[in-house]
């Protein structure tokens with residue numbers, strides 16, 4: 001009989017670095033790998049059998065419409081993509097570039113049992129590639145964040161990154177929150193018990209929910225259930241969070257899935273968490289069988305040697321209209337994610353000077369910290385602009401953004417690479433969206449901690465606004 005510790009609330013201290021997390025994150029996203037966005041690889045997408053259209057709901061422009069169009073070949077076609085888009089060679093290149101973190105966008109469909117066929121169709125087989133890729137990253141000493149990027153029911157309208165380009169948003173419902181929690185229990189289990197996942201230090205709950213909190217009912221409750229789900233799995237594994245009030249949950253089995261099943265009955269857990277753990281058990285057994293991990297899941301002494309994962313949310317200021325604060329959901333280590341793209345408008349006037357003035361005076365880190373959302377990293381950003389950017393400007397634009405985001409926990413560029421083809425006008429797309437290409441061009445320094453011009457922001461910083 002072990003005791004489970006479940007905490008209530010932990011005041012966040014400033015400048016925290018958690019287990020497995022680099023003291024400063026210098027990262028890239030592994031975008032378009034396990035969640036494919038056709039705009040980043042337009043020629044490969046056409047070669048696969050996809051289509052291109054201005055409104056992505058009008059043609060085969062996402063993984064789900066592709067799977068529907070090619071039900072008998074979709075798995076094979078995507079296996080080839082997963083095998084070639086991200087390889088050991090890229091891991092070596094990222095390692096040589098000093099990248100210490102990757103954020104791995106994932107769809108709910110990587111846990112295949114969660115897909116309601118035939119209403120929902122997605123390629124199958126991604127988990128084997130995720131395991132292999134994470135194994136390479138672990139061997140290279142690169143830390144990973146598992147990012148639930150494309151949620152069941154779709155979390156944001158009309159976006160390729162959700163896997164289903166639609167205006168019919170169903171994520172913010174009990175049924176789909178439930179599926180997301182089951183996904184969370186499965187991924188937390190793998191993060192601790194599958195050695196390939198050894199460098200995973202964080203799980204992100206929801207990538208880019210709708211920014212108007214009026215349109216995301218129940219999201220605050222979901223945040224709390226997400227954290228409780230991660231911690232419940234960890235408590236079964238014997239990973240406790242210091243400084244938390246303890247509550248006993250009877251649990252006697254040395255069989256992990258049996259123990260998880262019995263923990264699901266613990267009345268200290270919210271009913272939604274209990275239901276998620278219950279439904280996760282058979283899925284975990286299935287995955288363990290598929291990948292020959294039964295012994296790890298059933299033998300005595302399954303307790304993890306690892307530390308608690310960092311739970312990760314988009315920051316409170318991602319949303320408006322009285323959003324829930326994810327800081328209120330924290331039990332133990334938790335980090336916050338903000339995304340910043342100037343190219344879609346609404347941030348600064350479309351001139352080089354306005355861009356630099358804006359980013360050099362960025363106050364998002366302070367605004368978040370004031371609400372307890374700390375540490376904050378910038379989990380997506382890029383070099384694209386609303387104007388034709390000169391090379392001279394891109395040196396400054398890369399430097400200034402790195403300067404600004406490094407005031408917080410660090411940065412994760414979107415993306416590690418993009419296609420280079422006639423359809424992308426050669427390097428026109430990669431120059432502003434591919435870390436490896438921009439590094440080649442010199443916009444990024446070989447050491448990601450450095451800047452081409454350490455004083456890049458000096459002419460733009462407003463003395464009165466920099467500490468606001």
Ligand SMILES: *[C@@H]1O[C@H](CO)[C@@H](O)[C@H](O)[C@H]1NC(C)=O
Nearest residue numbers: 064119120121122164166168
């Ligand atoms: C995509 O969204 C549409 C509209 O909500 C829905 O009918 C369809 O089942 C969804 N497809 C998948 C694969 O989820």
Ligand SMILES: *[C@@H]1O[C@H](CO)[C@@H](O)[C@H](O)[C@H]1NC(C)=O
Nearest residue numbers: 255256257258261281285298
């Ligand atoms: C462990 O428990 C699960 C039920 O959760 C059961 O299916 C499985 O057979 C058990 N394994 C062993 C080795 O007892």
Ligand SMILES: *[C@@H]1O[C@H](CO)[C@@H](O)[C@H](O)[C@H]1NC(C)=O
Nearest residue numbers: 422423424425427428429430
């Ligand atoms: C490539 O050039 C064409 C013609 O100038 C332009 O319309 C298109 O947006 C460019 N594509 C990229 C990816 O830069």
Ligand SMILES: *[C@@H]1O[C@H](CO)[C@@H](O)[C@H](O)[C@H]1NC(C)=O
Nearest residue numbers: 357358361460461462464465
């Ligand atoms: C900083 O100064 C510039 C130039 O005076 C001004 O346009 C901008 O609004 C100021 N920004 C902030 C955040 O105060």
